[in-house]
Amino acid sequence: MVFSLLVTDITEWDKAYPACGGREQSPINVDTWDSKFDPTLGPIQVSGYDVSPEESLKLKNNGHTVVLQLPDSLQINGGLANTYRAAQLHFHWGSHSSPGSEHTVNGQKFPGEIHVVHYSSNFQGLEEAVTQPGGLAVLAAFIEEGPDENEDYEHLLTHLENVKEAGQSTEIPGFDIRGLLPHQLDRYYRYNGSLTTPPCYQTVNWTIFNQTVLLSENQLAILEDTIHHDHDHVLQMNFREPQSLNGRLVLSSFD
Ligand SMILES: NS(=O)(=O)c1c(F)c(F)c(SCCc2ccc(C(=O)O)cc2)c(F)c1NC1CCCCCCC1
Numbered sequence: 246m247v248f249s250l251l252v253t254d255i256t257e258w259d260k261a262y263p264a265c266g267g268r269e270q271s272p273i274n275v276d277t278w279d280s281k282f283d284p285t286l287g288p289i290q291v292s293g294y295d296v297s298p299e300e301s302l303k304l305k306n307n308g309h310t311v312v313l314q315l316p317d318s319l320q321i322n323g324g325l326a327n328t329y330r331a332a333q334l335h336f337h338w339g340s341h342s343s344p345g346s347e348h349t350v351n352g353q354k355f356p357g358e359i360h361v362v363h364y365s366s367n368f369q370g371l372e373e374a375v376t377q378p379g380g381l382a383v384l385a386a387f388i389e390e391g392p393d394e395n396e397d398y399e400h401l402l403t404h405l406e407n408v409k410e411a412g413q414s415t416e417i418p419g420f421d422i423r424g425l426l427p428h429q430l431d432r433y434y435r436y437n438g439s440l441t442t443p444p445c446y447q448t449v450n451w452t453i454f455n456q457t458v459l460l461s462e463n464q465l466a467i468l469e470d471t472i473h474h475d476h477d478h479v480l481q482m483n484f485r486e487p488q489s490l491n492g493r494l495v496l497s498s499f500d
């Protein structure tokens with residue numbers, strides 16, 4: 246599925262992609278004091294995330310981010326109204342001197358953000374689900390700098406050099422995708438929003454974990470400095486600014 250971005254200027258997306266001008270857009274700023282505790286929001290439960298090293302996964306630089314294609318055997322089967330199947334995961338980042346998360350919390354931007362994109366098993370596949378209300382569920386976590394190397398992220402970061410040019414892809418051995426998410430999947434914010442890139446469809450059920458993932462300084466530098474959007478230019482700051490809530494409620498699974 247390729248969406249060639251007809252306009253490079255983010256403020257004109259809604260000319261070519263009307264949904265981008267909608268009232269339920271993403272990302273947003275999460276104001277924790279305005280979020281409402283919802284005791285019915287149970288822990289996120291995933292299955293099939295431990296992909297065998299015998300399986301290979303496609304890693305691609307699509308010029309806008311680095312995407313890891315995921316088999317639909319990875320599922321979310323708890324914490325959401327329906328079962329969702331994995332499609333892909335990708336990242337948003339800034340630069341060494343400037344944070345690049347898409348969502349913010351009480352106005353705080355984080356160095357990076359991982360998005361694990363899933364589609365509802367009520368639909369045949371991603372292409373159909375992406376246009377349907379409730380069609381997508383994205384698990385989002387913030388990436389921060391920590392004191393130690395994150396071994397789970399090494400399974401992915403060691404291959405970025407092979408997809409440094411836009412359009413390049415490579416196959417990497419399967420690994421435990423669960424390790425890319427925070428340890429705690431029971432504390433999260435929940436709201437209804439959209440894709441943060443054209444076509445900006447307002448079909449995404451967002452889960453933003455309260456706990457962050459920690460990468461070493463060197464690992465963050467690899468994420469920030471390896472991926473190029475053309476031969477001479479490193480891809481950085483690939484985030485959309487927070488969009489207005491327009492009255493939407495942000496729920497939290499914890500008090
Ligand atoms: N945060 S997000 O989930 O909205 C998101 C972004 F912010 C993204 F920036 C992206 S990448 C930009 C869209 C794109 C461009 C080129 C190609 C290609 O050449 O294959 C593919 C996609 C990106 F891929 C995604 N996720 C995709 C959205 C595009 C289409 C829906 C299918 C999976 C989710």
Ligand SMILES: [Zn+2]
Pocket residue numbers: 335336337360441
């Ligand atoms: Zn994203």
